[in-house]
Amino acid sequence: MIDMTAQTILQHSFRIAKKDLTELFRNRLGLVLLIVMPLFMMVMVGFIYPSNGTISNLQVGLVNENSGYNSVFASQSFITGLNQINNQTHMLVITNVNSTAELKDMVQRGQLEGGIVIPSNFSQSILSGEQGTIIIVSDESNPQISATIQAALSGVFNAMGQQLAIHNVLPLNATNPLAVVQPYSIQTQGVVSGHPSYFDFIAPGIMAMTVMMSVMTGLPVAISQEKEIGTMDGMMVAPINRLSILLGKTIAQTARGLIQGCIILALAIGIFGVAIQGSILLVFALLLLGVFSFVGLGIVVTSFTKDQETAQMLMMTLMFPMMFLGGVFFPIQQMPWYMQDISKILPLTYASDALRKVMVLGSGISQISTDLIILIVFGVVMIAIALPVFKRMMTR
Amino acid sequence: MDNGNIIEVKNLTKMFGKFTAVDDISFDVKKGEIFGLLGPNGAGKSTTLRMLSTLSRPTKGTATVGGYDTVKNDTEVRKLIGIVSEKMIIYNRLTARENLWFFGSLFNIPKDTLTKRIDELLELVQLTKWKNAQVGTFSTGMRQRMNVVRALLNMPQVLFLDEPTLGLDPQSSVEIRDFIKKLNQEQGTTVIITTHMMVDADLLCDRIAIVDHGKIIALDTSTNLKKIISGGDTMIIKLEIANLTPDLIASVKALKCADAVTQENSTRLHLIVHGEEAFDNIIDAVREKNGKITTMENLQPSLEDVFLHITGHEVRDSADQKIPMQQGPGRRFGGAPRRVR
Numbered sequence: 161m162i163d164m165t166a167q168t169i170l171q172h173s174f175r176i177a178k179k180d181l182t183e184l185f186r187n188r189l190g191l192v193l194l195i196v197m198p199l200f201m202m203v204m205v206g207f208i209y210p211s212n213g214t215i216s217n218l219q220v221g222l223v224n225e226n227s228g229y230n231s232v233f234a235s236q237s238f239i240t241g242l243n244q245i246n247n248q249t250h251m252l253v254i255t256n257v258n259s260t261a262e263l264k265d266m267v268q269r270g271q272l273e274g275g276i277v278i279p280s281n282f283s284q285s286i287l288s289g290e291q292g293t294i295i296i297v298s299d300e301s302n303p304q305i306s307a308t309i310q311a312a313l314s315g316v317f318n319a320m321g322q323q324l325a326i327h328n329v330l331p332l333n334a335t336n337p338l339a340v341v342q343p344y345s346i347q348t349q350g351v352v353s354g355h356p357s358y359f360d361f362i363a364p365g366i367m368a369m370t371v372m373m374s375v376m377t378g379l380p381v382a383i384s385q386e387k388e389i390g391t392m393d394g395m396m397v398a399p400i401n402r403l404s405i406l407l408g409k410t411i412a413q414t415a416r417g418l419i420q421g422c423i424i425l426a427l428a429i430g431i432f433g434v435a436i437q438g439s440i441l442l443v444f445a446l447l448l449l450g451v452f453s454f455v456g457l458g459i460v461v462t463s464f465t466k467d468q469e470t471a472q473m474l475m476m477t478l479m480f481p482m483m484f485l486g487g488v489f490f491p492i493q494q495m496p497w498y499m500q501d502i503s504k505i506l507p508l509t510y511a512s513d514a515l516r517k518v519m520v521l522g523s524g525i526s527q528i529s530t531d532l533i534i535l536i537v538f539g540v541v542m543i544a545i546a547l548p549v550f551k552r553m554m555t556r
Numbered sequence: 557m558d559n560g561n562i563i564e565v566k567n568l569t570k571m572f573g574k575f576t577a578v579d580d581i582s583f584d585v586k587k588g589e590i591f592g593l594l595g596p597n598g599a600g601k602s603t604t605l606r607m608l609s610t611l612s613r614p615t616k617g618t619a620t621v622g623g624y625d626t627v628k629n630d631t632e633v634r635k636l637i638g639i640v641s642e643k644m645i646i647y648n649r650l651t652a653r654e655n656l657w658f659f660g661s662l663f664n665i666p667k668d669t670l671t672k673r674i675d676e677l678l679e680l681v682q683l684t685k686w687k688n689a690q691v692g693t694f695s696t697g698m699r700q701r702m703n704v705v706r707a708l709l710n711m712p713q714v715l716f717l718d719e720p721t722l723g724l725d726p727q728s729s730v731e732i733r734d735f736i737k738k739l740n741q742e743q744g745t746t747v748i749i750t751t752h753m754m755v756d757a758d759l760l761c762d763r764i765a766i767v768d769h770g771k772i773i774a775l776d777t778s779t780n781l782k783k784i785i786s787g788g789d790t791m792i793i794k795l796e797i798a799n800l801t802p803d804l805i806a807s808v809k810a811l812k813c814a815d816a817v818t819q820e821n822s823t824r825l826h827l828i829v830h831g832e833e834a835f836d837n838i839i840d841a842v843r844e845k846n847g848k849i850t851t852m853e854n855l856q857p858s859l860e861d862v863f864l865h866i867t868g869h870e871v872r873d874s875a876d877q878k879i880p881m882q883q884g885p886g887r888r889f890g891g892a893p894r895r896v897r
Contacts, residue, residue, distance in 0.1 A: 172662060179650070179658045186649040390643025394706070396611055398662035399634040
């Protein structure tokens with residue numbers, strides 16, 4: 161009788177894991193991609209995402225139809241103010257355009273991304289005690305840019321309005337004219353010191369995602385690949401427990417995922433200036449827990465796919481909603497309520513949330529206990545479902 | 557096992573959905589025998605082998621290997637067997653030694669024993685020189701030798717070989733055949749081999765089961781199988797006609813006495829015929845179309861003839877549906893298509 165104790169199962173699975181990792185390390189291109197993939201992910205997501213103040217060089221047309229009022233040109237001071245502020249922020253690139261019609265045409269051609277029109281009665285309105293109105297011509301095909309132009313202009317108006325008001329209250333001899341004009345000011349204070357960037361937000365998410373996905377996608381692909389080339393039969397006819405094969409593959413994929421996780425961490429700290437506030441041990445423990453919670457799901461997928469191609473396609477289908485709904489790239493709070501509800505059933509949400517709390521906020525175990533419990537329960541339930549399914553698949 | 561049978565198969569059936577791949581087959585294999593399963597692609601040979609080697613679960617029926625049931629005692633069966641499948645079970649990115657070490661370690665063989673055995677096996681197939689080279693750099697013949705010795709790591713009592721010479725050049729095929737023969741004679745290993753190569757079956761096997769459409773349609777020694785033809789009134793005829801035309805072939809095929817007609821090259825036909833009048837009928841048919849007979853020879857039946865004779869000559873096997881017939885010089889066409897070589 162062969163000894164089917166836990167020890168033999170473990171021994172066999174370590175041999176299988178070692179074999180898998182040897183193969184992985186001998187695959188040069190695969191190794192390079194292992195490093196390049198997370199690097200791309202960080203760079204792309206980190207730099208492309210439109211965070212505050214990062215929008216720059218918007219092509220904007222300026223139409224000045226203002227005819228003046230009593231030879232006073234109020235539009236002139238507006239344009240000066242706009243230029244002054246733009247010189248500091250470089251949000252806009254301003255082109256002078258002759259008429260509103262021409263401006264609209266240029267937007268339609270795609271030469272401009274939007275426009276500002278100063279109507280002919282601008283000076284008249286202001287000087288006769290009415291509000292001066294400025295018209296923004298926006299490109300409806302790109303709501304984000306139109307919103308940005310509006311934000312930029314409102315910044316300009318704010319500053320201009322403030323300057324005008326300060327000038328108006330000067331005769332009151334106030335110690336701080338600004339306090340009269342704008343009695344309330346806001347100051348933001350974080351839980352930890354420093355100014356976290358967008359990288360601080362995405363680095364934990366990407367780490368959690370990469371590590372967990374590596375198991376979820378890697379496991380089905382690794383197993384279906386061996387089935388396809390036929391080497392799986394070699395392990396199947398050996399007198400070993402089927403669990404060893406599964407466990408061995410999982411260990412290898414976890415190791416691969418953790419290596420990638422470490423690369424992301426190193427990149428985040430070294431290149432993108434991310435600081436880790438909490439315990440690094442807790443970070444790794446969380447990553448392992450994340451893997452654990454995903455193993456069951458990976459096994460279920462493995463059991464249902466016959467070949468590598470299907471496995472990969474199925475993984476892509478599962479991965480995309482997870483990536484975007486798991487709160488990796490965008491905060492969950494900015495999604496509509498029904499999407500938030502979906503994201504609440506994805507384990508990735510909890511893993512990236514916990515990891516973010518530890519890395520950015522320096523939380524300890526007790527502060528992330530809810531996340532931990534959910535991850536453990538999810539993992540246990542999925543594995544309980546997965547094992548019988550897998551056993552049936554192996555003896556088809 | 558008291559009766560000398562190391563494998564006993566009873567009413568074994570495997571269905572994939574509604575398709576019956578193996579249809580209620582029963583047979584025994586004696587200890588120390590080389591047993592062949594011969595048949596076209598898709599006949600159910602490989603599926604049978606997979607069920608015997610515990611890789612697939614039978615839909616119905618039972619099989620025992622060394623007295624152990626392949627389903628209930630699969631672990632015991634696995635200790636007794638080795639498999640060489642059509643797809644090579646070796647990892648290209650591991651070296652020859654690493655491959656053998658990995659598979660050997662799954663059998664709980666003590667370290668020093670395993671080391672010794674790996675060296676011996678590599679020596680046996682002349683791969684010692686390459687033991688530290690990655691298998692991916694090997695030629696197909698070398699890889700297949702690796703693949704075969706890999707199956708021998710646990711010194712199996714029963715060796716299952718699924719199309720072991722498929723895709724090999726003639727020299728490598730001979731090497732593999734000789735190796736199997738040697739193993740069988742020296743170690744007493746029982747060998748079950750599936751093949752669609754008549755040569756393999758003829759040269760290697762003590763007994764051959766001819767499989768078609770999931771059923772065993774004949775089971776005997778090669779000599780006895782051939783007697784099915786030579787004992788009756790069936791004859792094998794080689795017919796060379798200088799001006800062979802499709803029209804002429806059609807009229808030969810139309811003859812009542814012709815069981816199977818295959819074209820071997822631009823002038824030669826291979827016929828399986830029956831009846832006393834066969835020679836006359838053929839000559840008449842050829843003459844009628846102004847055919848010029850240069851040779852007409854009565855041949856010893858081969859296993860291929862036996863196969864054609866038993867399976868009949870209408871196109872009905874799955875292999876032909878999978879691989880469309882190629883027309884052209886040197887390709888056979890006619891009543892019995894090229895299902896076997």
